[in-house]
Amino acid sequence: MDKIYMVLLVLMIIPILICIRYARKIKSDVAASIVKCLVFAIITILSNGLFVFSIDETFAYLMEALYLFSIDMVLIYILQYSQQYTMVFNEISPFRTGCFIVAYLDGISLFANTFLHNIFTLNKVSYMNYELFHIGTKSVFYHLHFVFAFCLVFCIIASFITKITRIPYFYRKKYFPILVVICVILVLNVVCDLSEFPVDLSLPFFVFAAILICYLSLYRSPKELVDKTLSIVVTEMNNMVICFDINNECVYANDRALEMFRISEGSLQAVSEYAKAWLAENDIENRDSLEWSDQKIIDNKIHYFDIEYRKLFDQKKEYIGFFLNLVDNTEKHLALEQERYLATHDTLTGLYNKSHFAVKSAEILKSHPDEEWLLLSSNIKDFKLINDLFGMEKGNEVLKMEAGLLKERCRDGIVYGRIGGDKFAICMPKARFQEEYFTDAIQTMGQVFNNDLYHLHIYIGVYEITDINEDISIMCDKANFAIKTLNENYARSIAYYNDTILNNTILEKQLVGDFDQALKEKQFCMYLQPQMTSEGKMLGAEALVRWQHPKRGLIFPGDFIEVFEKTGLIYRLDRFIWELAVQKLARWQQEGHSDLYISVNISTKDFYYMNVYETITALVEKYRIIPSTLKLEITETAIMTGTAGELDMIEQFREYGFQVEIDDFGSGYSSFNTLKDMDVDVLKIDMGFLRTSKPENLEKSMSILNMIISLSKTLGLSVVTEGVETKEQVVKLTQMGCRIYQGYYFSKPIPVEEFEKRYM
Incomplete structure (x- = not known):
């Protein structure tokens, strides 16, 4: 019987030792507390086992004292673990320090009881033809020891219950099983104490609790949480994740992908068709991964995607399929296009703005170096009066009208834009310029917008480009110089630049300077x-x-x-x-x-x-x-x-x-x-x-x-x-x-x- 019991003790201790070895590999405060708790659990099991089959009375007193003291230490380290694991009452470290002090004092008194017998006494009783030591009389200090122990258990249970009530159901599996095992150990310990049975029946549950705590705290719960979290993230993430097997058949598509491609979970074939089309357009042979951008028309709307292709391998490095990660950049792409448009176009008229007109004019001049070109600049006489007399809306209406005429009458091969205020500019081949054409346009505007207070009149300056590498802004200035020669002449609307105008302008600037x-x-x-x-x-x-x-x-x-x-x-x-x-x-x-x-x-x-x-x-x-x-x-x-x-x-x-x-x-x-x-x-x-x-x-x-x-x-x-x-x-x-x-x-x-x- 003694040998069988010792074998059982060893069988209980071996799993705890394995848990200790595993926990020590993990560098965390929780793992460190678990290791200390398990060490004292081994001491508890051994001391109780040696107490039961002790022959010497003094040795029996010593083992019972060690058993009771190790119970205190196990509970204190379980409390420490619970506070770290649940993060409840974690800030009350002085309380934990006080518990250690009480435990040490309790241990001293228990070990002193070996000689003083002032805490409890031992009697021999007969169980199944075996003479076993059993606690006889119990002093108030013995009961205080259990009060202290049950206070620790209460704090442990309270921390788990508090945590469980505060968190979503998704996280409760981390804490609820541990709470149940602690409660079972408590109940068995109370039953043993009340029945005065010499063997602590809760000790096997110490082994189960050790394994469960290590498994839930250090392995399963973190891994399960990660797996479930990743599953939720993949399912609900804004990216579209589509997984395929080795036969290139779609086996999974998250909610975002299903929504984008307007399909149900049971009909993933359409996703396979899209994927095969994308893969066919890209060279993925002998590639484990690839990234590219593409666009697709879905429900008559163009969508812009960033696509990531990546192969999947199992633990043996065997190919098991691949996945596509799609990022819908349609809004971002459209916003970028809008930003580019605003950077290159005038918001009121939709024509090129000054800077982009210069860029496009320079491009077309350099692409046709052997052709003769003109640069035209227009100016509305006393345009400020329109805003003053009729308001900004009327002024904008006039500008839009002129822009509309340019769009209507300037065809391909002609660059035009609004270069500021009421000034518009055109870069066009000389062979396509007809003065009557622009005179008619001026008259058209004058007829549409004409009243007793203001008569619309537009002047146009024409500069014949002699150097295509000349700065476009300088060309515009020269065309504007030509306008100034009209000198408020209502009989003429178009003036041509020549070097005399520039010389006079330079001379004027010199005089002013x-x-x-x-x-x-x-x-x-x-x-x-x-x-x-x-x-x-x-x-x-x-x-x-x-x-x-x-x-x-x-x-x-x-x-x-x-x-x-x-x-x-x-x-x-x-x-x-x-x-x-x-x-x-x-x-x-x-x-x-x-x-x-x-x-x-x-x-x-x-x-x-x-x-x-x-x-x-x-x-x-x-x-x-x-x-x-x-x-x-x-x-x-x-x-x-x-x-x-x-x-x-x-x-x-x-x-x-x-x-x-x-x-x-x-x-x-x-x-x-x-x-x-x-x-x-x-x-x-x-x-x-x-x-x-x-x-x-x-x-x-x-x-x-x-x-x-x-x-x-x-x-x-x-x-x-x-x-x-x-x-x-x-x-x-x-x-x-x-x-x-x-x-x-x-x-x-x-x-x-x-x-x-x-x-x-």
Whole structure:
């Protein structure tokens, strides 16, 4: 009987030793706790077995103490394992430390009981003709030992129950079997204790529990969880996974694949057909894997896929089939196409944008190097007015209309696009260009969009490409330069670029670039053109500007005034000449010539860029001149295109003491209306008013001029006639009543020094 029992003990210990060896290979806190738990489980089994068949009483006391102490340690390490495995109460490590302290104290008292017998005593009883030791009397400390043990068991069970109630059903198989085994061991241990049977019947379940814990905690549960998780992932993943056997027949397709190919699980043949078509298009011979991209039409819709082909091998490296992993990139592909479209096309009109127009134009030019090409650029006159008058929607409608005409009339071999704002550009073969064709298109747009407030007019600049490697943006600039030569000409819509335009543009840029330095170095100088009586008496002069350029020599106003007006620099030049004129008047008045005056010009742009009144009066006060000796010439155009503020300012000038002249009177369209609306001192008439292409109209012009001079006298205005070139003109004008003249008949504009020598 003893031998049989010892064999049973060994048979129980061997599986535990195998579990210990397996658990030690796994590096984790859970595995380490299991190893310690199993070590004490072996001690528990051995100590209980040796206790049962002990002959010596002292040895029996010692084995029972070791048995009870090892039970404590097993429970503590099971508690530690449960906290690590379930992650419940894992943060209460001080409690676990306290358990170890109590266990050690309990062990000390149990081992001391071997000699003191103060915890329990042993008696011999007879079982099946065997004399066995059995616990007799039990002190309160013995019962406290079991209270401590049952507290540990309660914490273990509580941790598993808490975990099981918190997690989904999918994970409960990891924890529920272990909880059941622990409960069975607890019940058997209680039954043995209550029956006072000397052999602990729960010990075989220690072996079962050891195997189960190792299997569930370290092998089956992780593997099963991984397998099930992978199964769910494959089934529900966004990728399409399709598996095939060695006969290339589909044996599995996840939900995403079934949904994509509109098939049911029982009819996977359609997937096989798709797969065979894909595989036939790619070389997969002698390949274990391959990746490619493809597109397929499914339900009349194009789908774009990234496809991965991979062979499957079993543990013996034998081929068992293959799978396809398909990623549907349709949305991503369409988004990328949309992004590319937006990067290359204008969102409003759908035409190429500026950058892509340049790319496509360069491509077509280089692909046809022997052909002659034109680049056309269009510009809508005063397009901003459309937005201001009718709103952005109407402006967009006009742009879409022009884009539609381009799409309709420009065929293959022509590149066109919107290069910004209201500007469109076309790159086309010269042989296919017909001016009438584009003129008709312009007229078509004008007829569709035309009303009393705004008349649509489009200008087109044409540049003949001489160097296909030239930057496209420069070609567009040259076409736009041609448009500027039209100069608001409504009779023409198309202008052609030539080198003179570029040279003039470069020259203008040079003039603008030299302006600041010229002003700083006083390269601008004042010339004076005398204003005379018919008898030749000098009354004063008009201040005119010349540019003494260090490299180009003397530059006349016609070459730079208009440039400075367009670029907004004219007000700085005017102010400079005003100050020169005021300085000269101050010198004359100091020399006793207080009767002489100088007339200065005020341009339209001056009113926009500065306070003309404050500027001029500040100069007068600075140099202390007589205001009436500085005459102010304001063009009729400046007054008629300005605001009511100009009329108020003229009145302020006259109140201050200045004499105000209307320059170029008669050149506008509302001359008499101008006289009605404001008070001035002098009318300045240009003899260009008399120029006519028909000699028979000269008499009419003279009659009109005579009427203007008579009207001026009636209104109390002085009249100055400029541009007088012949004696006959002086005689006729004198007969009409004009008294002051200015023109080449008397003198051209001359430097101030020469003026003073000649007339003073």
